[in-house]
Amino acid sequence: MGGLSIIAPWIAPYGYETQNLELKAVPPQLSWNTMQAVYGRCTLEQARTNAEQLGGALGKIKNTQVAAKLHGTIDERDYGETMWVSDWQGAGPKRIEISPDGFIPLDDAGDEATFLYLHSRAHWLGTDELGRDLFTRLLYGGRVSLMVGLCATSVSLTIGVLFGAVAGYFGGRTDDLMMRFVDVLYALPFTIFVILLTVIFERNIWNLFLAIGAVEWLTMSRIVRGQVLSLRQQEFIEAAIALGIPRWRIIWRHIIPNCLGPVIVYTTLTIPVVMLLEAFLSFLGLGVQPPMSSWGLLIRDGSKVLEEFPWLMIFPGSVLAVTLFSLNFLGDGLRDALDVRISKD
Amino acid sequence: MWKLIAFRLLKAIPVLLIVATLTFFMLRLTKGGPFDQEKPIQDEAIRKQLLAHYGMDKPLSSQYLDFIKNLVQGDLGPSFKHQGRQVNEVIAEAFPRSAELGLWSLAVAMALGLAAGLIASLKKNSFLDYCPMALAMIGICVPTFVMGPLLILSFSLELEWFNASGWNSLKDRILPALTLGGAYAAYIARLTRGGMLEVLSQDYIRTAHAKGASPARVILHHGLRGGLLPVVAFLGPAAAGLLAGSFVVETIFQIPGLGRHFVEAAFNRDYTMVTGTVLFFATLIILFNLIVDVVQIWLNPRLRST
Numbered sequence: 001m002g003g004l005s006i007i008a009p010w011i012a013p014y015g016y017e018t019q020n021l022e023l024k025a026v027p028p029q030l031s032w033n034t035m036q037a038v039y040g041r042c043t044l045e046q047a048r049t050n051a052e053q054l055g056g057a058l059g060k061i062k063n064t065q066v067a068a069k070l071h072g073t074i075d076e077r078d079y080g081e082t083m084w085v086s087d088w089q090g091a092g093p094k095r096i097e098i099s100p101d102g103f104i105p106l107d108d109a110g111d112e113a114t115f116l117y118l119h120s121r122a123h124w125l126g127t128d129e130l131g132r133d134l135f136t137r138l139l140y141g142g143r144v145s146l147m148v149g150l151c152a153t154s155v156s157l158t159i160g161v162l163f164g165a166v167a168g169y170f171g172g173r174t175d176d177l178m179m180r181f182v183d184v185l186y187a188l189p190f191t192i193f194v195i196l197l198t199v200i201f202e203r204n205i206w207n208l209f210l211a212i213g214a215v216e217w218l219t220m221s222r223i224v225r226g227q228v229l230s231l232r233q234q235e236f237i238e239a240a241i242a243l244g245i246p247r248w249r250i251i252w253r254h255i256i257p258n259c260l261g262p263v264i265v266y267t268t269l270t271i272p273v274v275m276l277l278e279a280f281l282s283f284l285g286l287g288v289q290p291p292m293s294s295w296g297l298l299i300r301d302g303s304k305v306l307e308e309f310p311w312l313m314i315f316p317g318s319v320l321a322v323t324l325f326s327l328n329f330l331g332d333g334l335r336d337a338l339d340v341r342i343s344k345d
Numbered sequence: 346m347w348k349l350i351a352f353r354l355l356k357a358i359p360v361l362l363i364v365a366t367l368t369f370f371m372l373r374l375t376k377g378g379p380f381d382q383e384k385p386i387q388d389e390a391i392r393k394q395l396l397a398h399y400g401m402d403k404p405l406s407s408q409y410l411d412f413i414k415n416l417v418q419g420d421l422g423p424s425f426k427h428q429g430r431q432v433n434e435v436i437a438e439a440f441p442r443s444a445e446l447g448l449w450s451l452a453v454a455m456a457l458g459l460a461a462g463l464i465a466s467l468k469k470n471s472f473l474d475y476c477p478m479a480l481a482m483i484g485i486c487v488p489t490f491v492m493g494p495l496l497i498l499s500f501s502l503e504l505e506w507f508n509a510s511g512w513n514s515l516k517d518r519i520l521p522a523l524t525l526g527g528a529y530a531a532y533i534a535r536l537t538r539g540g541m542l543e544v545l546s547q548d549y550i551r552t553a554h555a556k557g558a559s560p561a562r563v564i565l566h567h568g569l570r571g572g573l574l575p576v577v578a579f580l581g582p583a584a585a586g587l588l589a590g591s592f593v594v595e596t597i598f599q600i601p602g603l604g605r606h607f608v609e610a611a612f613n614r615d616y617t618m619v620t621g622t623v624l625f626f627a628t629l630i631i632l633f634n635l636i637v638d639v640v641q642i643w644l645n646p647r648l649r650s651t
Contacts, residue, residue, distance in 0.1 A: 184360050191585070191592075192607070192623055196371055199611045276488055283490045284592060284608055296490070303494040303597065310498055317491035325486040 155213025462537025
């Protein structure tokens with residue numbers, strides 16, 4: 001088990017890497033049936049170097065009328081008849097028909113003609129039905145998912161720690177009352193409450209954070225309370241009371257910092273739970289709303305067109321699974337390393 | 346024991362009342378009612394009549410009183426969206442399907458999880474330990490809504506062994522139950538392994554071996570009883586999880602169960618339907634937790650005195 005903690009920081013970069021990539025501001029809309037094209041008169045040699053610089057493929061316009069029409073972009077339906085594309089590298093789901101009569105061998109150098117440089121943008125993970133690049137959507141979705149993970153966790157952290165600390169510190173009847181409240185909430189189907197909360201309030205992302213955070217703090221508050229109860233017996237708290245330090249200050253400065261260990265561990269374990277909950281809500285259509293993307297939403301979209309485009313389901317699914325795996329691993333590793341005995345639920 | 350059960354049931358009543366009140370007012374606070382759809386009802390008279398039919402023209406307080414009064418009599422009121430049907434009827438129709446799905450999943454989870462956990466704990470630190478535990482880790486990290494479509498993709502679309510959706514034959518039960526049960530099988534396997542490892546190292550197991558009990562008897566009779574405690578404790582939260590999972594699985598496999606009704610009702614602002622299903626779920630979970638506690642006490646004599 002100790003081995004896990006050694007590997008944990010080693011496995012964790014998974015999660016970290018995914019996080020970093022999100023910062024790339026990739027344009028969220030790329031389509032596969034329109035490609036940017038630049039054209040002009042030049043020799044084949046020049047055309048080829050230009051095309052290479054653009055990282056694209058090279059095409060030749062057979063008739064100039066079409067070329068005029070094609071200023072800027074070309075359409076899928078123009079492919080077969082009007083132009084010929086060499087070294088096609090675009091990984092779009094549709095491949096271009098090469099028309100035999102338009103074919104001009106590449107070593108036919110020296111001729112001046114109108115060439116098209118297709119600005120090929122490879123779609124690493126393909127595109128969705130609406131022609132949006134899946135990779136981009138995954139990155140953007142990851143931002144949402146990770147943000148939910150962090151924000152909702154901090155919401156639950158705040159509520160949980162404060163609630164637990166107050167209950168534990170004051171003890172007696174206050175404690176009883178507050179913990180009965182937690183018990184009651186425990187008995188409730190909390191997923192249902194998140195669903196209700198998301199339905200009721202306007203569906204924007206901040207409300208989502210709040211809704212998830214508002215139901216995930218229960219275990220945290222129990223852990224903190226347990227810690228505080230044992231801390232309260234110790235001499236330094238007694239000393240603080242004797243010094244006449246106000247209660248909230250004792251809680252804030254002396255109690256809370258001293259139970260940080262288990263809190264940190266449990267927080268790392270909460271993040272995957274929260275992310276899963278967000279994905280779950282988005283999957284049901286209750287979380288992040290369509291123009292945005294999140295991993296849950298991508299999985300939902302993908303599972304609808306499973307038969308035709310399985311990759312739309314498989315990639316987001318595996319990304320989510322790998323991230324959850326890494327976070328769980330990190331949490332487990334931390335827990336074993338710090339050897340904190342907390343319940344796993 | 347009976348006292349405990351009675352006490353717990355009594356305690357459930359205020360909890361349910363709180364749930365009912367919360368859902369009732371939370372729904373009423375929402376913008377948009379059940380009749381504000383894309384095509385709003387133009388005719389003012391019809392609208393008034395509709396509202397009157399559902400008792401929504403009264404002030405909120407008397408609506409609430411009516412609701413509680415009906416609730417005590419076990420009547421959840423008419424559904425707003427399923428025209429001419431009572432919420433009770435809808436639940437009575439849909440719940441057996443969900444319950445069946447849940448039971449199958451639980452069976453899958455217990456069977457797979459217990460078997461894997463037992464094998465892993467008996468062959469500790471061998472291939473037979475690592476292999477199921479690695480599978481369990483995967484099972485935990487792949488959410489149901491990823492697992493479901495993947496299973497459909499491989500078993501119904503590629504291999505064509507099962508139907509991709511539906512709830513007609515016994516064969517249709519397999520994939521949903523695997524999807525929903527798989528994740529819990531993973532947790533149960535881990536808990537069983539942990540519990541068994543702890544129990545098997547204790548003195549009374551050695552004593553049992555020493556007095557000449559067969560290994561099978563030691564494991565099944567002496568070991569399992571203690572080793573299963575964490576698993577049983579987990580079943581309470583698992584029930585809640587199975588419920589939540591059923592929303593997803595019923596959506597994926599298009600099973601007309603209660604979970605789907607709940608999600609749809611929440612979308613459609615079908616007030617009575619939402620409140621009804623929430624209350625129903627809450628009751629179920631409370632009951633299940635009670636059963637789990639009773640089983641725990643039965644398994645663990647140390648808990649009996651408290």
